[in-house]
Amino acid sequence: MAIARAFSLILLMFLAACNAKERGSTEITLWHAYRGAEADALQAVVEIYNSANAARGVQVRTLPVPFDAYADKISAAVPRGRGPDLFLFAQDRLGGWAEAGQAVEPIGFLLEERHRSRFLPNMLEAMTYRGQVYGLPFNFKSLALIRNTALAPEAPTTSQELAAIARANTQAARGIYGLAFQYQNFDFQAALLNGFGGGALDERNRAILDRAENARAFELLLRWKDEDPKLPPEPSGALITSLFNSQRAAFVISGPWFFGEVAPEIAAAVSPLPTLDEAGGAPIRPWVFVEGVFIAQGSKNVDEAFAFADFLTGPDAAAVMAAQGRQLPANAEVYQRREIADDPVLAGFRQQLDSAVLIPNAAEMALVWAPGEQASRRILRKEAGPAAALADAQAALERSIADLRRPQP
Amino acid sequence: MTRFWIGAVIGLLLAFVGLAAQQMGAARQQAIAQSAENATKIALELASAIAEGQAPVTALTQSQGELPPGFRALAISAGARTVLAEINAGGDLAPPRRLTRDEKLYYDLAFGLATALAINVEEGARVRPEINVLAGREQIRAAAPFPRAEGGPGVVVVEGRPAPPSLPLSRSLLAFSAALVGFVLLGRFWPAGQGAKAVALARMFALAAAILGSISGAWVGVLTAAIGGYALALAIASGGVEQAGKTLLKHNFAYAAVSPALLALTLLSFFPMFYGFVLSLTDTTLFNLSQPLLDRFNGLANYGRILGDFQVTTASEGRTLINYGNFYWTLGVTLAWTLTNVTIGVSLGLGLALALNTQGLAFAGAYRTILLLPWAIPNYITALAWKGLFNPQFGAINQLLQAGGLEPVSWFDQFGTAFLTSLAANAWLSFPFMMVVSLGALQAVNREMYEAARLEGASAWRQFWSITLPAIRPALAPSVLLSAVWTFNMFNVIFLVSGGEPAGATEILITQAYRYGIEEYRYGYAAAYSIVIFGLLLLFGLVQAQAGKRAETAR
Structure with a gap:
C-alpha cells in the first residue's frame, strides 16, 4: 500500500515536471561584472523585460562575475558550452575571442537597419571585427x-x-x-x-x-x-x-x-x-571602451538572446541605465531626452566621445x-x-x- | 597445444573482424570524401568563375550538369544578404531571393572565409583554410569565397547528402579465405615447441594480415592487424593472457575499484600531459590553431628560446634593467618564493605545534580549531581577502599605518613589497598544514625520553634537537616536500594577490606560463613553459627521493 502510494506520488511529480517543461519556459542567462548602481539598474531593466515577456515564458537571469576573473571565465567556459547565452564585455578582448572561435556568435546577419542606425558614432565599429559584427553596443566609458x-x-x-x-x-x-x-x-x-x-x-x-x-x-x-x-x-x-x-x-x-x-x-x-x-x-x-552585449557561441536560444540584447540596447533600457546606473548608453536617441541632455555629468562624457578614439579590438592589444x-x-x-x-x-x-x-x- | 590453437583462431578472427570493420568504415569515409571532394571542386570552380567576372547565374547554369543528384548550389552576397543565384536539389535554376533566418550560417561563412583570406595574406602562409568543407554522414557542404564589391564578401555553397557507400564485403571474404588457407598450411608445417610456436604464430599473423591488406590495399589496416595479431599471439602462446585473466578474476574487486580512477587519470591527467608535450613542440598561437599539427611543428625551438635566453638584464642609457619576462628571473623568484614560504610555513607550523603540545594547556582544542581555520577556508577566498587587506587605497593595512601616523605604502609598486604581500597570504595559508602534521608526529613521541633527558640534565633546546626533531623527521620530511611542490606551483596566491605586479616582476613560473598561454595567446610557447616546470619538479622529486634513501641507509 505504502509502496503504491509512493509510486503514484513519484508518477505525479514526474507528470508535473513534464508539464512544466512543456509550457516552454525559456531561460536566458546574462553574465556581467557590474556592482552597485550599475548592477541595480541592469537588474531593473531585466525585470522590466521579464514582466513584459512572462506570458511568452521567456525569463532573463543575470549572474554577476567578479571582474578580475571575468574575461578568463568567458574564454574558458563558453567554448566548452558551459557559458551563458549573453555576456557584457568591452571590445578590447573581442579580436582574441573572434580569432579563437567558439566564443562569440556573429550577429551581423541579425542586424536590421534600425539596429545599425540606433547607436552613437563609432559604437558599432567597436563591435565589428574584420567586417563581421559580434555584439550590440551597450554603453561606453572614457576619461x-x-x-x-x-x-x-x-x-x-x-x-x-x-x-x-x-x-x-x-x-x-x-x-x-x-x-x-x-x-x-x-x-x-x-x-x-x-x-x-x-x-x-x-x-x-x-x-x-x-x-x-x-x-x-x-x-x-x-x-x-x-x-x-x-x-x-x-x-x-x-x-x-x-x-x-x-x-x-x-x-x-x-x-x-x-x-x-x-x-x-x-x-x-x-x-x-x-x-x-x-x-x-x-x-x-582618450581611449573609449565600448561595452557590448555578446551572444555566447553555443547558446541554445540565439534568437531569444538577440531579442533581449535588442531590448537592452534600445532607448527605454538606455534611459534606465543612464538615470539609475549612471552609465553612458551607446544608444543615440536617449541623449535627446531632457533629463539626460541636461545632466552635466552624462552630457560632458557624451561630448568627450566626439574626440575620443576606440581602443583597438585586435588580439595584439593584449600585448x-x-x-x-x-x-x-x-x-x-x-x-x-x-x-x-x-x-x-x-x-x-x-x-x-x-x-x-x-x-x- | 589446445591453447595454441584456440589463441591462434581467436587472434585471426579478431584480426579479420577488425580489418573488415575498418574496411567498411573506410569505404563509407571514402564515399563521403569523394562526395566532399566533388562538391569542393564545383564550389571552387564556381567561385573563381564569379571572381573573374562571370555573372553568378551564368556560372551556375554552366555547372548545372556537374552537380551530383540531390545537391544544390548557391551563390550568395553576404553584404546584400541575398542569394544571387541558386540551383536547387531538383536541378532547376531558382530566381534570386533574400537569405532566410536559417541561412545565417552562409552569411557567417562568407565573412569567416574573407577573414581567412585576409589573415593568410597577412601571415604570408596558409594558416587558415580558404575553403570550408563539412563532410558528415548526413550532409556534405563546401563553401568557397569570392570577393564582392558591394557591401561585403560573397560565398558559393554546394551542399547535399552523400551517396551511400558500396561495401567491399566480397573482397574481405575472399581475403579471409586466402588468409585462412595460408594460415592452416603454415601451421601444419611449422616446427613445434612452446617458444618457437609463439614466434611462428606471430609470423603467420603478420603474413595473414599482409595477404588481407594486399588485397584490400589499406596499409593502416595491414599494420594494425599485423601488430595486433603479433602481440595477441605472443600474449596467448606465452600464457600471458591466461595469467592476466586469472589475476583480473582473482583481484576483480581491486581492479573494479581502481578502474574509475584510472580512467579519470587517463582522461584528466595523462592525456592533457601528452597533448601539452606535443603542443610544446609547435609554434601554435591564436592565429594558426586551425592548421594541421605537423605544419605547426617547430621542434625544440620553444625550449631553446626559454632556456637559451640568458639576458636577465639589459643595459639602457647606462642603467641596468631587469627583464621580468626572462625565464631565469622568474625561476629565481619562484625558488625564492618556495624557499621563503616553506621556511616560514615549517617554522611557524612547528612552533605552534610545540606550543599546542604543551601538557595540560587550557583550551588546547579551541586554539587548534582556530588555528586550523585558514586551512579550512578555500584558498582563493583567503587570497582575495589578503589582496583587499593590502589594497593601497582602502586596505586595512594602509588604514592602520595611517592611523599610526605613518605614510601609506603602495604595496604593488615595488618588487619587495609586492612579493611580501603574496608571501604573507601564503604563509597564512600554509602554516596550518605543517602544524597539523607536526602536532600529530609530536603526540607520538615517547614522553619517557624527555623524562630521561631531563634527569640527565639536558636543556629544552637540547631536547628539541636530540629528541623531538629526529622523532618527527620521518613525518615532517614528506610534508616539506609536498609543501615545496605546492608552493612552487601556488598559482592562486600569486595570481590573485600580487597579480605579478609590478610589471610582471613577482610572477612565478606557473603564472607566467598562464600569461603566455591565456593572455598572449601563445599556446605552444606556454606549453613548453609548463613542460619545463614539470621537468624541474620531477628533478626536485628525484633528488629529494635520493636524499631520503641515503638518509634511510645512513640510519
Whole structure:
C-alpha cells in the first residue's frame, strides 16, 4: 500500500515536471561584472523585460562575475558550452575571442537597419571585427576632465588654459594640486599619446610605440608632473578621490566610475579634455571602451538572446541605465531626452566621445600593456628618457607581436 | 597445444573482424570524401568563375550538369544578404531571393572565409583554410569565397547528402579465405615447441594480415592487424593472457575499484600531459590553431628560446634593467618564493605545534580549531581577502599605518613589497598544514625520553634537537616536500594577490606560463613553459627521493 502510494506520488511529480517543461519556459542567462548602481539598474531593466515577456515564458537571469576573473571565465567556459547565452564585455578582448572561435556568435546577419542606425558614432565599429559584427553596443566609458566648479568655474579648452588654472590652484608643498590623475597608468597616458598623434598600434595593428609623437607626449607629462603645474607624486586612485573630495584638486582626469566616489557636497562638472597647444591644437584623445552585449557561441536560444540584447540596447533600457546606473548608453536617441541632455555629468562624457578614439579590438592589444607600463615606469622614475624607453618598449612589443603573428614577408 | 590453437583462431578472427570493420568504415569515409571532394571542386570552380567576372547565374547554369543528384548550389552576397543565384536539389535554376533566418550560417561563412583570406595574406602562409568543407554522414557542404564589391564578401555553397557507400564485403571474404588457407598450411608445417610456436604464430599473423591488406590495399589496416595479431599471439602462446585473466578474476574487486580512477587519470591527467608535450613542440598561437599539427611543428625551438635566453638584464642609457619576462628571473623568484614560504610555513607550523603540545594547556582544542581555520577556508577566498587587506587605497593595512601616523605604502609598486604581500597570504595559508602534521608526529613521541633527558640534565633546546626533531623527521620530511611542490606551483596566491605586479616582476613560473598561454595567446610557447616546470619538479622529486634513501641507509 505504502509502496503504491509512493509510486503514484513519484508518477505525479514526474507528470508535473513534464508539464512544466512543456509550457516552454525559456531561460536566458546574462553574465556581467557590474556592482552597485550599475548592477541595480541592469537588474531593473531585466525585470522590466521579464514582466513584459512572462506570458511568452521567456525569463532573463543575470549572474554577476567578479571582474578580475571575468574575461578568463568567458574564454574558458563558453567554448566548452558551459557559458551563458549573453555576456557584457568591452571590445578590447573581442579580436582574441573572434580569432579563437567558439566564443562569440556573429550577429551581423541579425542586424536590421534600425539596429545599425540606433547607436552613437563609432559604437558599432567597436563591435565589428574584420567586417563581421559580434555584439550590440551597450554603453561606453572614457576619461574626461572633471572639475570642482568651486575651484574652477569654467572648463578650459586648451592645455595652456588648463595648466594656467591648475597652476593657480597648486600649492604642492601643502598637498594641494590644480590637476591630479593616475598619470602612472598607461591607459591614462594613452590619451596624451593619441592626442599627439602617436599611440600603441597603427590601423594594421603594428607597434608604433617608438613614434616621436609618443616621446613628445611623455615630455609634456613630465613637465606637468615636475614643473608646471606639478602633479601629486604616487597618484593612486584613492589619493585622487581623496584630494578631490577634500577640495585639494581642482581638476581630475577620470571616467564615469569616479562619480561613485565623489562626496555629495562637492559640485563637480565634466567637460572634454582640452586641446594640446603643444601638438598644434589637436585634442587630447582618450581611449573609449565600448561595452557590448555578446551572444555566447553555443547558446541554445540565439534568437531569444538577440531579442533581449535588442531590448537592452534600445532607448527605454538606455534611459534606465543612464538615470539609475549612471552609465553612458551607446544608444543615440536617449541623449535627446531632457533629463539626460541636461545632466552635466552624462552630457560632458557624451561630448568627450566626439574626440575620443576606440581602443583597438585586435588580439595584439593584449600585448601592449606589459611593454607600455614598463616604459611608463622607467620614464616617470627618470630611469630613461622617453625616446629610449619607448624604443625598448617598441622592440619588446614587436617581438611579442612577431611571436603571435608570423612576420609578413 | 589446445591453447595454441584456440589463441591462434581467436587472434585471426579478431584480426579479420577488425580489418573488415575498418574496411567498411573506410569505404563509407571514402564515399563521403569523394562526395566532399566533388562538391569542393564545383564550389571552387564556381567561385573563381564569379571572381573573374562571370555573372553568378551564368556560372551556375554552366555547372548545372556537374552537380551530383540531390545537391544544390548557391551563390550568395553576404553584404546584400541575398542569394544571387541558386540551383536547387531538383536541378532547376531558382530566381534570386533574400537569405532566410536559417541561412545565417552562409552569411557567417562568407565573412569567416574573407577573414581567412585576409589573415593568410597577412601571415604570408596558409594558416587558415580558404575553403570550408563539412563532410558528415548526413550532409556534405563546401563553401568557397569570392570577393564582392558591394557591401561585403560573397560565398558559393554546394551542399547535399552523400551517396551511400558500396561495401567491399566480397573482397574481405575472399581475403579471409586466402588468409585462412595460408594460415592452416603454415601451421601444419611449422616446427613445434612452446617458444618457437609463439614466434611462428606471430609470423603467420603478420603474413595473414599482409595477404588481407594486399588485397584490400589499406596499409593502416595491414599494420594494425599485423601488430595486433603479433602481440595477441605472443600474449596467448606465452600464457600471458591466461595469467592476466586469472589475476583480473582473482583481484576483480581491486581492479573494479581502481578502474574509475584510472580512467579519470587517463582522461584528466595523462592525456592533457601528452597533448601539452606535443603542443610544446609547435609554434601554435591564436592565429594558426586551425592548421594541421605537423605544419605547426617547430621542434625544440620553444625550449631553446626559454632556456637559451640568458639576458636577465639589459643595459639602457647606462642603467641596468631587469627583464621580468626572462625565464631565469622568474625561476629565481619562484625558488625564492618556495624557499621563503616553506621556511616560514615549517617554522611557524612547528612552533605552534610545540606550543599546542604543551601538557595540560587550557583550551588546547579551541586554539587548534582556530588555528586550523585558514586551512579550512578555500584558498582563493583567503587570497582575495589578503589582496583587499593590502589594497593601497582602502586596505586595512594602509588604514592602520595611517592611523599610526605613518605614510601609506603602495604595496604593488615595488618588487619587495609586492612579493611580501603574496608571501604573507601564503604563509597564512600554509602554516596550518605543517602544524597539523607536526602536532600529530609530536603526540607520538615517547614522553619517557624527555623524562630521561631531563634527569640527565639536558636543556629544552637540547631536547628539541636530540629528541623531538629526529622523532618527527620521518613525518615532517614528506610534508616539506609536498609543501615545496605546492608552493612552487601556488598559482592562486600569486595570481590573485600580487597579480605579478609590478610589471610582471613577482610572477612565478606557473603564472607566467598562464600569461603566455591565456593572455598572449601563445599556446605552444606556454606549453613548453609548463613542460619545463614539470621537468624541474620531477628533478626536485628525484633528488629529494635520493636524499631520503641515503638518509634511510645512513640510519
